[in-house]
Amino acid sequence: MKIIILGAGQVGSTVAYHLAREEANEVTIVDIDAVHLRELQDRLDLRTIQGRASFPGVLKAAGAGDADMIIALTDSDETNMVACQVAYTLFHTPTKIARVRAPEYMEIHEKLFAQEAMPVDFIIAPEKLVTRHIKRLIQYPGALQVLEFADGKVRLVAVRTHKEGLLVGHQLAELKEHIPNVETRVVAIYRGGHSILPDGKTVIQEDDEIFFIAARKDIRVVMSELRKLEHPVRSVVIAGGGNIGLSLARELERTNQVKLIERDRARAREISEQLDRTIVLHGDAADEELLTEENIDICDVFCAVTNADEANILSALLAKRLGARKVMSLINRPSYAALVEAGTIDIAISPQQITLGSLLAHVRRGDVAKVHSLRRGGAEAIEAIAHGKRGSSKVVGRAVEDIELPAGTSISALVRGDEVIIAHHDSVIEEDDHVILFMADRTKIGAVERLFQVDVTFI
Amino acid sequence: MSIRVVQRILGLLLMIFSVTMLPALVVSIVFVDGEHGAFASAFLITAVSGLILWFPVRRTKDELRLRDGFLVVAGFWIVLGLFGAAPLLLAEHLDMKPIDAVFESMSGLTTTGATVLTGLDQLPKSILYYRQQLQWLGGMGIIVLAVAVLPMLGVGGMQLYRAETPGPVKDTKLTPRITETAKALWYIYLGITVVCVLAYIAAGMTVFDAIGHGFSTVAIGGFSTHDASIGYFDSELIEMIAVVFMFIAGINFSLHFLGWRTATVANYLRDPEFRAFVTVLGSLTLLVTLYLYFAGYYPTLHEAFTKGIFQAVSIGTTTGFTTANYSAWPGSLPVALILASFIGGCAGSTGGGMKVIRWLLIYKQGVREVRQLVHPSAAIPVKIGSKAVPERVIGAVWGFFAVYIVLFGFMMLLLLGTGLDQVTAFSAVAAALNNLGPGLGEVSSNFASLGVMAKSVSIAAMLLGRLEIFTLFVLFTPTFWQR
Numbered sequence: 009m010k011i012i013i014l015g016a017g018q019v020g021s022t023v024a025y026h027l028a029r030e031e032a033n034e035v036t037i038v039d040i041d042a043v044h045l046r047e048l049q050d051r052l053d054l055r056t057i058q059g060r061a062s063f064p065g066v067l068k069a070a071g072a073g074d075a076d077m078i079i080a081l082t083d084s085d086e087t088n089m090v091a092c093q094v095a096y097t098l099f100h101t102p103t104k105i106a107r108v109r110a111p112e113y114m115e116i117h118e119k120l121f122a123q124e125a126m127p128v129d130f131i132i133a134p135e136k137l138v139t140r141h142i143k144r145l146i147q148y149p150g151a152l153q154v155l156e157f158a159d160g161k162v163r164l165v166a167v168r169t170h171k172e173g174l175l176v177g178h179q180l181a182e183l184k185e186h187i188p189n190v191e192t193r194v195v196a197i198y199r200g201g202h203s204i205l206p207d208g209k210t211v212i213q214e215d216d217e218i219f220f221i222a223a224r225k226d227i228r229v230v231m232s233e234l235r236k237l238e239h240p241v242r243s244v245v246i247a248g249g250g251n252i253g254l255s256l257a258r259e260l261e262r263t264n265q266v267k268l269i270e271r272d273r274a275r276a277r278e279i280s281e282q283l284d285r286t287i288v289l290h291g292d293a294a295d296e297e298l299l300t301e302e303n304i305d306i307c308d309v310f311c312a313v314t315n316a317d318e319a320n321i322l323s324a325l326l327a328k329r330l331g332a333r334k335v336m337s338l339i340n341r342p343s344y345a346a347l348v349e350a351g352t353i354d355i356a357i358s359p360q361q362i363t364l365g366s367l368l369a370h371v372r373r374g375d376v377a378k379v380h381s382l383r384r385g386g387a388e389a390i391e392a393i394a395h396g397k398r399g400s401s402k403v404v405g406r407a408v409e410d411i412e413l414p415a416g417t418s419i420s421a422l423v424r425g426d427e428v429i430i431a432h433h434d435s436v437i438e439e440d441d442h443v444i445l446f447m448a449d450r451t452k453i454g455a456v457e458r459l460f461q462v463d464v465t466f467i
Numbered sequence: 468m469s470i471r472v473v474q475r476i477l478g479l480l481l482m483i484f485s486v487t488m489l490p491a492l493v494v495s496i497v498f499v500d501g502e503h504g505a506f507a508s509a510f511l512i513t514a515v516s517g518l519i520l521w522f523p524v525r526r527t528k529d530e531l532r533l534r535d536g537f538l539v540v541a542g543f544w545i546v547l548g549l550f551g552a553a554p555l556l557l558a559e560h561l562d563m564k565p566i567d568a569v570f571e572s573m574s575g576l577t578t579t580g581a582t583v584l585t586g587l588d589q590l591p592k593s594i595l596y597y598r599q600q601l602q603w604l605g606g607m608g609i610i611v612l613a614v615a616v617l618p619m620l621g622v623g624g625m626q627l628y629r630a631e632t633p634g635p636v637k638d639t640k641l642t643p644r645i646t647e648t649a650k651a652l653w654y655i656y657l658g659i660t661v662v663c664v665l666a667y668i669a670a671g672m673t674v675f676d677a678i679g680h681g682f683s684t685v686a687i688g689g690f691s692t693h694d695a696s697i698g699y700f701d702s703e704l705i706e707m708i709a710v711v712f713m714f715i716a717g718i719n720f721s722l723h724f725l726g727w728r729t730a731t732v733a734n735y736l737r738d739p740e741f742r743a744f745v746t747v748l749g750s751l752t753l754l755v756t757l758y759l760y761f762a763g764y765y766p767t768l769h770e771a772f773t774k775g776i777f778q779a780v781s782i783g784t785t786t787g788f789t790t791a792n793y794s795a796w797p798g799s800l801p802v803a804l805i806l807a808s809f810i811g812g813c814a815g816s817t818g819g820g821m822k823v824i825r826w827l828l829i830y831k832q833g834v835r836e837v838r839q840l841v842h843p844s845a846a847i848p849v850k851i852g853s854k855a856v857p858e859r860v861i862g863a864v865w866g867f868f869a870v871y872i873v874l875f876g877f878m879m880l881l882l883l884g885t886g887l888d889q890v891t892a893f894s895a896v897a898a899a900l901n902n903l904g905p906g907l908g909e910v911s912s913n914f915a916s917l918g919v920m921a922k923s924v925s926i927a928a929m930l931l932g933r934l935e936i937f938t939l940f941v942l943f944t945p946t947f948w949q950r
């Protein structure tokens with residue numbers, strides 16, 4: 009697929025990195041900063057074009073004439089929108105994705121981003137995605153990641169096992185006896201950074217990172233098997249009043265007791281006007297006295313979401329030492345995330361990973377509804393829709409055990425209409441089922457994509 | 468730095484190179500010239516050496532870093548020069564000293580075209596073919612070929628590509644994937660070569676000569692299968708065909724790529740480097756023609772023009788074919804032609820020299836200095852076409868220019884030290900460093916009379932010229948080897 013990425017910022021570079029790694033993609037990236045582009049060119053096998061992303065000449069030089077997809081990720085919403093408009097009007101680019109942050113545009117997005125108005129096919133709002141991600145984590149205390157499939161009917165949850173979990177020290181097969189009425193499936197286990205292919209005889213150990221899939225209502229029950237169930241989150245302290253901090257506070261303030269710390273006085277004033285119940289504090293999130301004063305020791309979740317990775321990590325470490333029950337930190341740099349993972353900081357949230365997943369869903373061939381990028385891009389969970397008939401599809405009409413999957417890949421669940429079916433070896437896939445797969449090794453993506461493509465010669 | 472990844476790629480490249488000896492083996496069998504043994508053994512030696520290098524480290528997964536790229540390219544060209552000499556050394560009908568064989572092989576691969584052999588017309592056909600093929604392989608670069616056929620080089624391919632391709636700016640790719648870019652370049656190269664060969668056949672060459680000369684023309688090499696070079700054919704048509712293809716091969720291949728994609732010539736006419744290239748060759752042709760005619764060297768304007776344009780384009784693009792003994796031409800012409808070879812072809816072409824774009828930048832920089840003197844507070848960017856050139860690039864061009872000239876002087880002194888006269892020393896270094904081929908004085912037709920020391924210096928000069936100095940030079944700096 010020929011892909012043009014506009015903007016080589018944090019998200020743009022990450023997306024370029026992941027897409028260029030895949031054999032099938034030809035990636036061109038556009039940015040104003042020539043120095044930054046040269047660095048990218050040194051690391052990745054892609055083409056770089058220097059210039060304003062929305063200019064027709066620049067897009068033409070980037071190969072918009074025969075590009076399959078354009079992903080506009082520059083800092084400016086307006087540039088992104090105009091670039092999509094230009095790509096549509098002049099080059100008839102089939103798929104146009106734009107990052108739009110400002111909620112003012114998003115409020116009327118259905119009218120605004122229609123083909124005859126502002127032709128953007130898909131909108132991604134990273135702040136919104138990150139906010140939702142954090143909100144789900146707060147909803148399920150103890151989870152490292154909560155990923156949604158099929159409009160939230162099915163969730164893939166990552167947890168770190170704890171010795172008080174009922175199943176810890178037992179074989180996986182016993183899970184069925186412990187909770188006979190609950191359908192669930194453990195899809196992956198990571199122990200000491202390495203992936204273990206789970207089967208019935210696998211013994212769960214303490215400190216394993218476990219990915220399991222279950223219907224939304226069953227998640228808490230399954231989690232209690234793996235670690236001690238924590239009481240629901242009441243008080244939340246958010247450090248950083250940027251877009252994410254603000255929207256997170258807005259989402260949480262009805263149900264939780266929220267405090268938000270913002271360093272800039274004017275900004276603090278501005279957010280306080282927009283929020284109703286949240287207590288907006290003006291000060292430094294790494295100020296020990298301020299944190300103590302605001303009872304950090306009894307807060308359930310401390311969430312650092314400023315722009316600076318370093319500030320996030322340090323303030324989260326401090327909050328943990330001062331007694332916060334659970335600390336989360338927004339970390340952009342993958343190397344930092346690897347450093348702090350499983351250390352003092354409970355959860356490292358990577359905005360690029362979250363954004364990347366929503367983009368990958370459009371890049372994948374076949375009808376892919378959702379992609380979640382996991383383990384810093386090493387693994388991937390996919391929701392693909394099975395089309396065709398038994399003759400033309402490699403999956404429809406077949407039992408799970410009869411489908412040839414690449415190594416490390418497993419079918420975890422099926423969603424048929426409103427019904428969630430946790431996959432067994434004899435579950436048969438029907439047409440229009442949403443199939444949820446887990447791939448421990450993302451490099452096998454080509455084989456999985458081919459599975460879900462309808463073979464036109466058989467129709 | 469990872470020695471293992473360098474070793475693995477070197478091994479692979481050697482194995483690829485060994486395959487290129489097989490066509491010569493076929494030629495030898497077809498013409499029954501008795502050299503099949505030499506090529507078969509050379510093939511085995513090269514292939515086995517590659518295998519020995521590659522086998523122990525074949526599973527290494529280390530990534531190729533920027534520095535390793537330099538080491539691979541420079542190391543491979545040196546190794547290539549040595550292994551390329553193997554068939555020449557092993558040949559039964561040739562009695563070459565090792566230094567001569569290496570000289571010949573390096574001269575072929577760097578597309579210089581200087582030779583130490585005489586009596587070419589009597590040599591075995593397979594040897595003649597092999598020499599021409601060396602030039603053709605060296606023209607676009609074997610490493611670029613390897614990048615095209617070995618997809619696993621990945622990002623590392625870009626480092627290798629950049630270290631081997633000539634020109635001051637190499638960040639622009641024709642296609643997003645480096646392997647696709649390398650493939651496109653080789654397809655264009657192959658396409659031009661095929662057309663050139665067909666044109667030669669149509670003009671009356673034998674198929675063997677046409678292929679041989681097609682190879683060395685499009686590679687801007689200059690080797691011939693005859694002592695009298697293109698002059699042997701004594702055909703104006705063939706000479707003009709050669710002029711056209713030397714000119715085409717001297718143009719930046721990315722222009723060919725765009726021209727082929729869009730099927731127009733507009734992008735050529737818009738390109739400042741192309742226009743400068745045409746201007747240089749045009750004025751050189753005019754100068755030579757008029758000088759020859761008015762000095763009375765050739766009786767008719769027609770003859771002065773045909774000899775003039777051929778020699779101007781051949782030397783100007785650094786090919787080095789000859790139809791006339793230009794070193795005996797009157798006045799400043801011989802030296803003017805040699806100096807023109809310092810300009811050479813366009814960046815990204817198969818031509819040698821310092822490349823037109825660098826001279827264009829230096830010229831524009833000069834103009835800017837003058838204007839800055841008149842308007843001290845004016846902000847004057849150096850522009851190529853309508854685009855301002857980053858100061859870093861201009862600095863790099865100056866650096867290249869300075870090192871080129873210093874190296875030139877240094878090597879000329881070395882040659883003078885071996886007892887050569889000034890004209891010979893000057894032209895030998897120029898001919899080698901610019902990948903031109905024939906010089907003046909003692910080296911006007913071949914380099915056979917030079918001593919071992921002088922030949923070694925010439926070999927080094929050819930390699931420095933082909934890899935544009937810095938790729939080879941970084942290996943001799945302490946910074947490169949510091950961890």
